[in-house]
Amino acid sequence: MPRDRALSTAKTSGRLRVLFFVDGFTDIRFVVGLSEVCDLTMALPAHAYVESTLKERVASSGARVKVHEIEGGRLTFQSQSFAYLWSVAQNFDVILSQEMLRGSLNATIIGALRHVPVVTTLATSPVDYFKCRRERGQIDAATSWLGTSLIRALMTINGRLATRCLALGPYLCDVSSRICARTEMGYYYGVDTELYRPADDNARARLRRRLGLPASRFLVVLASRISHEKDPETVLHAVARARDRGLDAVLLNLGGGYEQFLALADSLGIPDHESWVMGRPAAHPMADLPDYFRSADLVVQGSLAEGFGLSPLEALACETPVVATNVDGMAAHLRPYARLTPRRDVEAMAEAILDIASNPSAARVDARRGREYVQQYWNRSRAFAELHRSLTAAADYELAMITRAAA
Numbered sequence: 001m002p003r004d005r006a007l008s009t010a011k012t013s014g015r016l017r018v019l020f021f022v023d024g025f026t027d028i029r030f031v032v033g034l035s036e037v038c039d040l041t042m043a044l045p046a047h048a049y050v051e052s053t054l055k056e057r058v059a060s061s062g063a064r065v066k067v068h069e070i071e072g073g074r075l076t077f078q079s080q081s082f083a084y085l086w087s088v089a090q091n092f093d094v095i096l097s098q099e100m101l102r103g104s105l106n107a108t109i110i111g112a113l114r115h116v117p118v119v120t121t122l123a124t125s126p127v128d129y130f131k132c133r134r135e136r137g138q139i140d141a142a143t144s145w146l147g148t149s150l151i152r153a154l155m156t157i158n159g160r161l162a163t164r165c166l167a168l169g170p171y172l173c174d175v176s177s178r179i180c181a182r183t184e185m186g187y188y189y190g191v192d193t194e195l196y197r198p199a200d201d202n203a204r205a206r207l208r209r210r211l212g213l214p215a216s217r218f219l220v221v222l223a224s225r226i227s228h229e230k231d232p233e234t235v236l237h238a239v240a241r242a243r244d245r246g247l248d249a250v251l252l253n254l255g256g257g258y259e260q261f262l263a264l265a266d267s268l269g270i271p272d273h274e275s276w277v278m279g280r281p282a283a284h285p286m287a288d289l290p291d292y293f294r295s296a297d298l299v300v301q302g303s304l305a306e307g308f309g310l311s312p313l314e315a316l317a318c319e320t321p322v323v324a325t326n327v328d329g330m331a332a333h334l335r336p337y338a339r340l341t342p343r344r345d346v347e348a349m350a351e352a353i354l355d356i357a358s359n360p361s362a363a364r365v366d367a368r369r370g371r372e373y374v375q376q377y378w379n380r381s382r383a384f385a386e387l388h389r390s391l392t393a394a395a396d397y398e399l400a401m402i403t404r405a406a407a
Contacts (some may be wrong), residue, residue: 186387220300
């Protein structure tokens with residue numbers, strides 16, 4: 001079928017044929033939501049699909065999605081995915097490519113050559129994240145300069161070639177608009193406020209019993225994975241300092257690398273950490289994570305850089321107080337509802353934790369206002385309706401270009 005007729009057919013049927021192209025890990029929340037608004041095919045590295053447990057989660061979710069697993073390491077994936085995209089691109093109305101780095105380079109080049117609209121997403125700030133490696137001493141100055149230059153070049157090329165760029169939240173919208181003139185706010189990754197809902201004191205007690213959590217201690221939850229842009233050290237030291245001042249707090253990490261988190265607590269020489277630092281595997285965000293957030297007294301996010309900060313919004317949807325670092329995307333929308341502290345400031349974070357523990361009712365009032373904000377702007381139904389609108393607009397734009405060329 002000619003491409004202009006195929007696009008017209010898709011528009012009439014209301015089911016866009018979308019190829020979601022990923023060059024690494026992605027989130028089950030996004031895959032399920034996307035599958036509900038389009039005819040979805042997903043292509044991604046085979047090893048990442050398995051290692052991230054996404055394959056298992058997709059199977060159990062019942063989502064209607066075709067999955068193409070591309071074998072090979074980073075370089076092999078780059079070449080294999082280019083060939084794959086060349087062969088299948090014109091079977092879709094739009095390609096949705098995650099982030100704006102090496103994977104999207106393949107997608108945007110193929111899209112330009114095959115006249116298929118490509119929409120890129122931006123849910124992180126790659127330059128800011130990469131700079132954290134230098135700050136942490138993981139790379140030297142030369143590597144930092146080279147890596148930053150490469151990231152900027154990839155983002156610039158992708159920004160120019162993409163049909164449009166969807167940036168998650170106001171901070172990333174500013175980042176993307178510098179390199180892509182067709183940037184718009186993307187409301188994907190919305191929060192399911194029916195799933196992430198508040199719990200009263202009785203419900204919280206029942207949840208803690210079921211989850212095997214301390215019944216009466218002040219429970220701080222850190223859902224971050226261990227990564228270069230995160231700062232678990234400051235969180236550990238801040239909770240330790242709050243404990244030194246009399247707060248009977250426990251800190252629970254639910255990240256994928258929770259074993260690393262426990263080892264980190266040991267390596268930092270934090271006194272008596274075995275009695276209050278806990279770790280468990282990453283909780284399923286559409287099944288288990290809401291109960292952990294609802295049972296917590298506080299959710300903390302101590303990032304060095306953060307493009308958006310989904311966990312704090314999910315916590316606020318549960319009316320659970322939040323302490324987060326005053327950086328990037330979190331600073332852009334959390335300020336009225338969470339306690340924001342300077343990055344790497346142990347004392348400020350400890351004081352915020354102690355203040356919330358001593359004034360829990362006031363903290364819950366702020367969190368309740370946060371839930372109202374999430375319901376209004378970041379609820380799941382709005383998020384995926386907006387995403388569908390953006391993808392449809394991209395397909396319509398391509399159809400208009402094809403029609404104009406034919407005329």
